[in-house]
Amino acid sequence: MNEMPNIEQANEMTASKISADKVQVYYGDTHAIKDVDIEIEPRTVTAFIGPSGCGKSTFLRTLNRMNDTIDICRVEGSIKIDGEDIYDPKVDPVQLRAKVGMVFQKPNPFPKSIYDNIAYGPRIHGLARNKSELDDIVSSSLQKAGLWEEVKNRLDEPGTGMSGGQQQRLCIARAIAVSPEVILMDEPCSALDPIATAKVEELIDELRENFTIVIVTHSMQQAARVSQRTAFFHLGVLVEEGPTQEIFTNPKDKRTQDYITGRFG
Amino acid sequence: MSLPYILLALLILAVAGFFVGRGKALSSANGDPRILHSLPGYYGWNVVVLTLVPSLLVLIVWLIVQPAVINNHVSSMISEETAAASSLDLVMSDVARVADGLDLAVSQGAMDAEMANSIRTELTDVRGRLGQVGVALGSNVTAETLRAAQSYRGWNATGLLFRTIGVLAVAVLGFVLGVIRTNPDFRARNSVETVVRYILIAAASIAILTTVGIVLSLIFNTVEFFRLYPATDFFFGLTWSPSFGGGSELGIVPLIWATMYISLIALAVAVPIGLFAAVYLSEYATPHVRAIAKPLLEILAGIPTIVYGLFALLTVGPLLMNVFGGGGVLGVGWMQGASSVFTAGVVMGIMLIPFVSSLSDDIINAVPQAMRDGSLGLGATHSETVKQVILPAALPGIVGAILLAASRAIGETMIVVLGAGAAARLSVNPLEAMTTVTAKIVSQLTGDADFASPEALVAFALGMTLFVVTLMLNIVALYIVRKYREQYD
Incomplete structure (x- = not known):
């Protein structure tokens, strides 16, 4: 959006990690995302908020081309990560997804051991040359996800046997293990209780040091707690984007104001 | 009136x-x-x-x-x-x-x-x-x-x-x-519904009682047989040569051996083909291809087994003869006649393909989309996802499907009668004619059988043995399938 002063915007342009320009997404004949332009800063948490069906999850999924797995989905416009167009035919979506990891709404650990869950990505991408390097990756990923102390003695137990909150942090650790630059989170706490949610939010805040994080959330409190920047989507349109503080205290658009004060959505 | x-x-x-x-x-x-x-x-x-x-x-x-x-x-x-x-x-x-x-x-x-x-x-x-x-x-x-x-x-x-x-x-x-x-x-509604419930219970009991009746009739005749013929000779005898004039040797070992051998060959054919077909259909095929290919594959399951038997007798057998027979392509002369364990096994395997593929396809489809998303989201390719996430997750169910196919193979009769030959033999050569438990049950009970002689009663002992084996396979299969189901519910 072009509502910020020019100089500030220019600074952002040069520094942004992801920049989307006139992005359109179609599901068959449905125009799900319309003309979205957004700059996402590195090493920050950007929250996408908006009512259900507003396209925020769809847009999130275009950032690592997860929408490619849906046959009828079509994306237009350009999305650049580090200045490189990810929809360029030369780009391998599989490689892209290693760089732009994803955490889903429902914790989805594989029905394998905790260790194998974390080691899955590194093994596929050949990140470890031997067993001890793989062990290091597993332990450091679990440490970064704040799960190490809880699971270090039961790495060979199935990941599906953990609690919901632990499972979700396992999925975050699994995403970290392939050393992505960006982590996309699609309502990561919607299936968790408040205590598990607090732990995951704390984790997200710590991860900001090393990763660029984009999080879709239905909870405005959560957006306010974890994010530095917030983007509000409505009916497939990016209505407003800016520093979280500003969006929540002084929204420029009427629709944003209505949404955050709970008048619709 | x-x-x-x-x-x-x-x-x-x-x-x-x-x-x-x-x-x-x-x-x-x-x-x-x-x-x-x-x-x-x-x-x-x-x-x-x-x-x-x-x-x-x-x-x-x-x-x-x-x-x-x-x-x-x-x-x-x-x-x-x-x-x-x-x-x-x-x-x-x-x-x-x-x-x-x-x-x-x-x-x-x-x-x-x-x-x-x-x-x-x-x-x-x-x-x-x-x-x-x-x-x-x-x-x-x-x-x-x-x-x-x-x-x-x-x-x-x-x-x-x-x-x-x-x-x-x-x-x-x-x-x-x-x-x-x-x-x-x-309260007419409640009383009518109570009656309906009893009707349903009656229907279910009839099904169960019939099973019990079948088992009982098998058991009585089997007991009768063992009174006339020693059980150890039956279970451990290596020769099968019934003669209605008396002095029969009724050892089950050659029959069980051939049954297992043919089933094994059948599974070796059906499991890889069926499984790969299932993976293709559920993971790679477009909805259009799938809508056509799946019913076509399932037509195989609807072909009467006697037709498979004819196929074995008239097509596969002679074909194998041309390769392994005396004047065949290889010139090795390993095969004496068109009927062989291999012929029956291959044809039975073809019959089992739809069992394996259809069940496996359902099971693979039951693996939650979240698993696929999780794997793809980590930068895995589609085939890595199938190999490392979907198949392991579906494995218990697939094993269940294979066991169900195995119990079908063990109980199959017509293909064996026409494709495997009629001579009971203990041999490791798959190109030799052998005969199975089911085929012998048929031959012992057809013709003028005197139901008091061990030569006829042995059919019930054979049937009972087969029943126990397939029952155990089914129980194991059901157990595995159920355990698998709990994983995602």
């Missing part, structure tokens, strides 16, 4: 009951169905149920009990000498035939009812008279048989009369009771 007429009468009564019950319910509520506890139709159904169910039960019991009672009475009239001369059963069937003949003669007007009851063998040529109306009797009718037959007729007529009266009385009673009970407060 004969049976069809009784049933017709019950039906008419029931239909009338429906309308009477519904009408009474409506009129008792002054035409306002909202006052009624249940919808008006339920009151009608309630009368139908009360009319039909008890009367039909009485009818069924009567149909079972009456012949037994009459037989008992009449057979007491047969003297000991007659019973000793031939068997009582034979005499009784003669009696029944004469009684039927008299009935027929009366109905055709060749005799009047009075005459049928009073004729005596001393005065009339009964056999000749019955012959005129088309009832041929094997021997002359003795006085005793005729008297028994006349008494049989008498009893039957009385029984028929009381049956008609009894059944209709119960039906009318039920009808009246149903109509009396119809008032707006009566």
